[in-house]
Amino acid sequence: MEIKTAFKVFHYDTQLEWTHEREGELSSGDKPPLAVAPPPEFKGPGGLWTPEDMFVAAVDACTMTTFLAFAVKKQLSLVSYESSARGTLENVGGKFQFTQIEISPTVTVANPADVSRAEATLQDAEAHCLISNSIKATVHLKPTILVLQPESVEGN
Amino acid sequence: MEIKTAFKVFHYDTQLEWTHEREGELSSGDKPPLAVAPPPEFKGPGGLWTPEDMFVAAVDACTMTTFLAFAVKKQLSLVSYESSARGTLENVGGKFQFTQIEISPTVTVANPADVSRAEATLQDAEAHCLISNSIKATVHLKPTILVLQPESVEGN
Numbered sequence: 001m002e003i004k005t006a007f008k009v010f011h012y013d014t015q016l017e018w019t020h021e022r023e024g025e026l027s028s029g030d031k032p033p034l035a036v037a038p039p040p041e042f043k044g045p046g047g048l049w050t051p052e053d054m055f056v057a058a059v060d061a062c063t064m065t066t067f068l069a070f071a072v073k074k075q076l077s078l079v080s081y082e083s084s085a086r087g088t089l090e091n092v093g094g095k096f097q098f099t100q101i102e103i104s105p106t107v108t109v110a111n112p113a114d115v116s117r118a119e120a121t122l123q124d125a126e127a128h129c130l131i132s133n134s135i136k137a138t139v140h141l142k143p144t145i146l147v148l149q150p151e152s153v154e155g156n
Numbered sequence: 157m158e159i160k161t162a163f164k165v166f167h168y169d170t171q172l173e174w175t176h177e178r179e180g181e182l183s184s185g186d187k188p189p190l191a192v193a194p195p196p197e198f199k200g201p202g203g204l205w206t207p208e209d210m211f212v213a214a215v216d217a218c219t220m221t222t223f224l225a226f227a228v229k230k231q232l233s234l235v236s237y238e239s240s241a242r243g244t245l246e247n248v249g250g251k252f253q254f255t256q257i258e259i260s261p262t263v264t265v266a267n268p269a270d271v272s273r274a275e276a277t278l279q280d281a282e283a284h285c286l287i288s289n290s291i292k293a294t295v296h297l298k299p300t301i302l303v304l305q306p307e308s309v310e311g312n
């Protein structure tokens with residue numbers, strides 16, 4: 001008798017409607033609609049989210065939400081989390097594709113003893129981010145961990 | 157002497173800041189900021205764009221913008237373009253990843269002679285969408301091409 005582990009399968013649905021020129025409007029259930037267009041280098045108007053931005057942002061946001069989930073589990077107390085991400089689009093064999101995504105998160109903790117735990121949690125998040133697992137590009141994590149300096153509560 | 161073709165390299169930058177609980181705010185240059193959170197099945201609040209949605213939407217939007225670019229080149233006149241996309245997230249070897257993205261575009265043309273051109277242009281767009289080229293998931297295109305029925309301009 002063979003025993004298999006059953007894993008859940010999830011579906012994510014989005015809708016898109018062309019509005020004018022090269023622009024469209026994305027929607028997904030009751031979420032706020034989002035205008036989308038190509039970047040200026042591909043003849044878009046600029047000032048709107050592009051498929052390229054959304055791809056990079058998805059990796060960045062997934063890294064954060066995975067990190068936050070692990071932080072809750074590990075009872076790691078955070079002061080702040082912010083990050084920037086840069087995706088590199090290159091021509092590979094005649095077609096453009098993203099080859100690298102660099103994620104630079106800055107995590108601030110209150111307790112100096114939490115620095116190494118925060119770093120380990122970021123590594124876990126990088127390894128388990130489901131968007132990173134779904135792309136061909138290499139994801140590089142460049143973390144910065146800060147400790148909140150307690151403010152001086154007394155003057156001189 | 158070796159002659160190499162030089163291709164441009166492009167970079168796409170996004171920023172992210174944790175706001176509260178599992179939510180954050182994405183930004184990218186002067187584009188409208190976008191709230192992001194995990195989906196309810198991963199303990200998010202619902203009603204906000206998720207990394208999963210953005211990933212699926214990036215493939216859908218890239219397919220449209222690539223199609224529109226080719227349509228301009230081929231002087232293919234369009235009445236409308238709308239599409240829906242569904243991404244399937246599954247556990248593969250112990251980790252979740254997107255295994256399939258189904259894109260269902262509906263393209264309406266005014267001229268019946270343009271139906272086959274529209275279909276061929278969609279196939280070209282699928283083959284050249286740079287987001288599709290950047291992901292591990294299989295992208296399936298399920299196109300519908302419609303011809304706008306001229307309205308009767310007279311009564312009876």
